[in-house]
Amino acid sequence: MIEFQHVFKSYGRGRNILADINFRIEPGEFVFVSGPSGAGKSTLLKLIGGLEPPSRGTVHVNGHRIDKMPARARPYLRRAVGVILQDTHLLYDRNAINNVLLPLAVAGLETRLAGTRARAAMEKVGLSGKEDLNPVEMSGGEQQRLAIARAIVNRPAILIADEPTANLDQESARRIMEVFRDFNRVGVTTLIASHDGALMAAYASRTLRIDAGRFTDIPGVKS
Numbered sequence: 001m002i003e004f005q006h007v008f009k010s011y012g013r014g015r016n017i018l019a020d021i022n023f024r025i026e027p028g029e030f031v032f033v034s035g036p037s038g039a040g041k042s043t044l045l046k047l048i049g050g051l052e053p054p055s056r057g058t059v060h061v062n063g064h065r066i067d068k069m070p071a072r073a074r075p076y077l078r079r080a081v082g083v084i085l086q087d088t089h090l091l092y093d094r095n096a097i098n099n100v101l102l103p104l105a106v107a108g109l110e111t112r113l114a115g116t117r118a119r120a121a122m123e124k125v126g127l128s129g130k131e132d133l134n135p136v137e138m139s140g141g142e143q144q145r146l147a148i149a150r151a152i153v154n155r156p157a158i159l160i161a162d163e164p165t166a167n168l169d170q171e172s173a174r175r176i177m178e179v180f181r182d183f184n185r186v187g188v189t190t191l192i193a194s195h196d197g198a199l200m201a202a203y204a205s206r207t208l209r210i211d212a213g214r215f216t217d218i219p220g221v222k223s
């Protein structure tokens with residue numbers, strides 16, 4: 001479950017990037033966040049992932065209130081929410097499987113179990129056999145899928161992705177969306193920011209539209 005109540009966000013003393021945002025997403029939903037460039041989509045996702053705090057308002061994620069979460073509680077959020085940002089933040093000083101292993105090492109998982117889980121995550125996104133490649137040796141679509149493997153390896157309840165198909169050809173975009181759909185089918189709540197109308201028409205069950213930091217449809221009403 002993700003719930004925003006009267007959420008405002010500004011960076012520093014700047015203008016409101018988000019203004020009085022209210023919505024609720026139930027467990028297992030597949031939701032798109034759409035809107036023009038600069039509307040505040042990435043900011044919304046960062047608030048859900050705990051990467052940015054709101055300026056005002058309350059944010060609940062997976063049954064926990066996170067807007068006032070102390071720093072020591074953040075590791076919980078890291079496990080509950082898998083985050084895929086526009087810049088994949090892959091590490092190019094290590095091979096693919098070691099990128100996927102990173103969250104498990106942070107979580108303190110035993111080495112052998114971590115290896116098994118990381119290989120399973122790579123298999124789920126169709127990257128079996130590419131474990132030893134450096135991310136620079138992978139295509140854009142493969143790098144996106146590697147970022148997804150890293151996001152799902154801790155088995156999060158929620159997956160959020162920021163424009164995961166931007167700059168990809170149609171076939172790669174379709175494969176990425178199928179990966180998200182598969183996770184959603186086994187109960188993972190999925191939230192994807194996109195301004196690709198065709199993609200949303202093909203996959204969305206619900207779309208939250210945002211413009212200039214405000215929702216342009218009626219909050220809570222499924223579209």
Ligand SMILES: Nc1ncnc2c1ncn2[C@@H]1O[C@H](COP(=O)(O)OP(=O)(O)OP(=O)(O)O)[C@@H](O)[C@H]1O
Pocket residue numbers: 011014017035036037038039040041042043044195
């Ligand atoms: N760290 C930051 N500091 C200051 N301003 C920021 C920061 N991050 C984003 N902004 C501003 O917030 C506004 C919304 O940005 P955001 O990235 O959330 O929009 P978006 O809808 O995801 O856009 P796009 O589709 O282009 O990615 C923009 O005007 C941007 O310049």
